[in-house]
Amino acid sequence: MSDLIYILLTLVCFIGLALLVGLIDRRLGSASTDPGPDRVTDQETVATVDAGSAR
Amino acid sequence: MNATLAAVLQIATLVAALTLSVPLLGRYLAHVYTSPRHLRAETVAYRALKVDADADQHWRSYAMSVLGFSLAGILFLFAFGRLQSLLPLDGGLDPLPSDGAWNTAVSFVTNTNWQWYAGEAAAGHLIQMAGLAVQNFVSAAVGLSVAAAFARGLARTRNQGRIGNFWVDLVRTTHRVLLPMAFVVAIVLVAAGVVQNLHPVHEMTTLTGGAQPLTGGPVASQEAIKELGTNGGGFYNVNSAHPFENPNPFTNLLEIWAILVIPFSMAWAFGRIVGDRRQGGAVLATMAALLAVGVTLLTWAEMAGPGTAPQLAGAAMEGKETRFGEAATALFAAATTGTSTGAVNGMHESLTAPGGGVALFGMMLGEIAPGGVGSGLYGMLMLAVVTVFLCGLMVGRTPEYLGKKISRDEIVLVAVYILATPILVLVGAAIALTAPAGLAGLSTDGPHGLSEALYAVTSASNNNGSAFAGIGSGTPFWNTLLGLLMLLGRFVPMVLVLALAGRFATANRLPASAGTLPTHRPLFIGLLTGVALVVVGLTFVPALMLGPIVESLS
Numbered sequence: 283m284s285d286l287i288y289i290l291l292t293l294v295c296f297i298g299l300a301l302l303v304g305l306i307d308r309r310l311g312s313a314s315t316d317p318g319p320d321r322v323t324d325q326e327t328v329a330t331v332d333a334g335s336a337r
Numbered sequence: 338m339n340a341t342l343a344a345v346l347q348i349a350t351l352v353a354a355l356t357l358s359v360p361l362l363g364r365y366l367a368h369v370y371t372s373p374r375h376l377r378a379e380t381v382a383y384r385a386l387k388v389d390a391d392a393d394q395h396w397r398s399y400a401m402s403v404l405g406f407s408l409a410g411i412l413f414l415f416a417f418g419r420l421q422s423l424l425p426l427d428g429g430l431d432p433l434p435s436d437g438a439w440n441t442a443v444s445f446v447t448n449t450n451w452q453w454y455a456g457e458a459a460a461g462h463l464i465q466m467a468g469l470a471v472q473n474f475v476s477a478a479v480g481l482s483v484a485a486a487f488a489r490g491l492a493r494t495r496n497q498g499r500i501g502n503f504w505v506d507l508v509r510t511t512h513r514v515l516l517p518m519a520f521v522v523a524i525v526l527v528a529a530g531v532v533q534n535l536h537p538v539h540e541m542t543t544l545t546g547g548a549q550p551l552t553g554g555p556v557a558s559q560e561a562i563k564e565l566g567t568n569g570g571g572f573y574n575v576n577s578a579h580p581f582e583n584p585n586p587f588t589n590l591l592e593i594w595a596i597l598v599i600p601f602s603m604a605w606a607f608g609r610i611v612g613d614r615r616q617g618g619a620v621l622a623t624m625a626a627l628l629a630v631g632v633t634l635l636t637w638a639e640m641a642g643p644g645t646a647p648q649l650a651g652a653a654m655e656g657k658e659t660r661f662g663e664a665a666t667a668l669f670a671a672a673t674t675g676t677s678t679g680a681v682n683g684m685h686e687s688l689t690a691p692g693g694g695v696a697l698f699g700m701m702l703g704e705i706a707p708g709g710v711g712s713g714l715y716g717m718l719m720l721a722v723v724t725v726f727l728c729g730l731m732v733g734r735t736p737e738y739l740g741k742k743i744s745r746d747e748i749v750l751v752a753v754y755i756l757a758t759p760i761l762v763l764v765g766a767a768i769a770l771t772a773p774a775g776l777a778g779l780s781t782d783g784p785h786g787l788s789e790a791l792y793a794v795t796s797a798s799n800n801n802g803s804a805f806a807g808i809g810s811g812t813p814f815w816n817t818l819l820g821l822l823m824l825l826g827r828f829v830p831m832v833l834v835l836a837l838a839g840r841f842a843t844a845n846r847l848p849a850s851a852g853t854l855p856t857h858r859p860l861f862i863g864l865l866t867g868v869a870l871v872v873v874g875l876t877f878v879p880a881l882m883l884g885p886i887v888e889s890l891s
Contacts, residue, residue, distance in 0.1 A: 284435040285419060289412065292439070295821070296408045299828050303400045306836045310746055 344664030354594050363605025369513050370485040379508050388504040395498045396839025400832050402503035407446050414442035417468040427461040440816035445472035447827035450570035450802040453811040457552040457573050470559050474515050477566030480711030482506035483831050487715045488610040490838030491739050494846050498839035522561035530584035531557040564595035567709040569679025569802035577682035586661050596672045600707035603714040615857035623865045627706035628675045631699050636667040638692035656687020674699035677709025679802025686805040694885030700799045701877045715834045722751050724868045728854050740846035754833040758798050759876045765794035765822045774814035780807035788884035798826035
């Protein structure tokens with residue numbers, strides 16, 4: 283019985299976290315709405331931050 | 338050798354070792370997280386997992402992958418603990434109770450490694466190797482992956498919220514970083530005398546004729562990853578105070594180096610990932626400055642701190658690693674609470690009141706000096722965003738960090754991040770100190786009892802894992818409360834970090850202007866250090882006043 287309680291507690295926590303992800307995604311608006319996976323040849327873009335705060 | 342000289346030499350050796358290793362490892366880490374090439378073994382893993390390794394994930398998909406992977410880990414480890422007695426190599430140990438199995442599962446998946454039990458008396462060899470040690474690797478890899486994703490978010494421009502691929506980051510971190518490093522460190526530990534076997538418990542007869550069980554096991558392999566991954570805990574209940582786990586001064590220093598090397602190297606890697614090494618240098622310098630203050634204060638508190646017994650003995654010797662000197666315990670304590678490690682080589686319960694306060698403060702800082710693997714870097718970067726925001730307010734300009742504008746949405750995410758852990762700590766402490774079941778776990782009342790409870794909830798919420806040893810936390814109340822704090826303290830901040838990474842990856846990079854705050858200069862390092870101290874000070878000083886500060890003055 284207590285095993286079930288802890289499993290349910292875990293599931294409730296993770297459902298809450300998933301809802302938090304959804305909530306933030308919705309609040310952040312369409313600019314960052316998931317456009318679906320994008321296949322890339324270079325997994326990461328190494329940026330040049332010359333124009334940033336590197337001055 | 339004079340104790341002060343030994344302390345200075347120990348710190349100097351550690352600094353030299355880190356100075357040599359951090360640039361090399363940092364450069365390698367940057368390569369791991371930016372290389373487009375997959376190794377053959379990794380390709381096999383992706384195929385088995387049915388992962389498209391070249392698919393770049395939106396931050397939401399990345400976050401859901403983190404959560405899904407961690408949920409599976411908790412359920413698997415929970416079942417492992419409950420079924421221990423039915424599995425081989427159980428050492429004749431009983432299954433863990435429900436609350437204890439859950440607490441342990443959450444603890445190891447969240448990289449906390451809080452242990453409510455004595456390791457050698459509750460966990461058999463199989464669960465140590467196939468359960469706990471595996472989570473030591475992958476939970477550390479999750480933290481590093483999230484930090485790498487955040488760095489990518491800052492490096493990218495107009496990328497529609499895509500921040501990388503969690504499964505690629507996870508596999509690469511485990512395969513290219515943690516496994517090889519842990520293998521080498523484990524071999525060195527074995528060569529230096531740390532135990533590594535699968536022997537059952539031996540009954541030894543002591544000189545006085547008594548019987549004493551002697552537990553061996555796969556200690557070195559567990560020890561290597563638990564330090565490198567800033568996991569913590571220990572094969573033995575007394576962790577690195579046990580001669581089988583930490584037999585001599587060399588292994589002691591090696592273990593401290595292993596705790597610190599990856600978090601510092603991630604700051605170095607950050608600079609390379611965002612294309613400006615000076616940015617990584619500034620983050621690293623801030624981490625180092627905060628750690629130096631912590632080490633200095635803790636060493637002073639334990640070697641010359643207040644109290645009748647310490648003054649008479651020349652130092653606070655109770656509960657210390659007496660084989661290596663009290664300075665070794667102070668350095669270990671500062672390293673373990675400045676990161677999210679939680680392993681100890683002396684009992685933190687026995688630290689002097691100001692020493693215990695410094696250890697507590699190190700965790701309350703959010704473990705950013707240099708912090709846990711991955712979590713230290715993203716924690717420091719969140720504070721960097723707060724710093725540029727506050728400076729922007731002071732000079733009346735729109736704040737930006739690395740050319741990314743900090744607008745309302747970004748600062749809301751950061752503000753919730755900054756508030757989340759303190760809320761968990763303070764609410765958790767309030768519950769623990771008002772519930773009879775919580776009070777029943779404390780070994781004493783008064784300020785020290787409050788410090789015990791405050792330390793436990795701070796350790797859990799910040800995913801540290803160390804404890805004031807006097808607290809009896811192996812009860813359903815404490816296991817459940819601390820389990821919840823560990824879980825929320827790990828994943829709520831992670832979700833917010835990934836969301837912010839997505840925002841940054843979507844945004845344009847602003848050109849520099851005369852009003853842009855340089856974020857690589859000493860002024861910014863000072864501001865960032867000040868913000869970290871003030872934010873934590875304002876939040877936690879009232880609680881610290883009631884615990885370690887009152888105890889210091891009494």
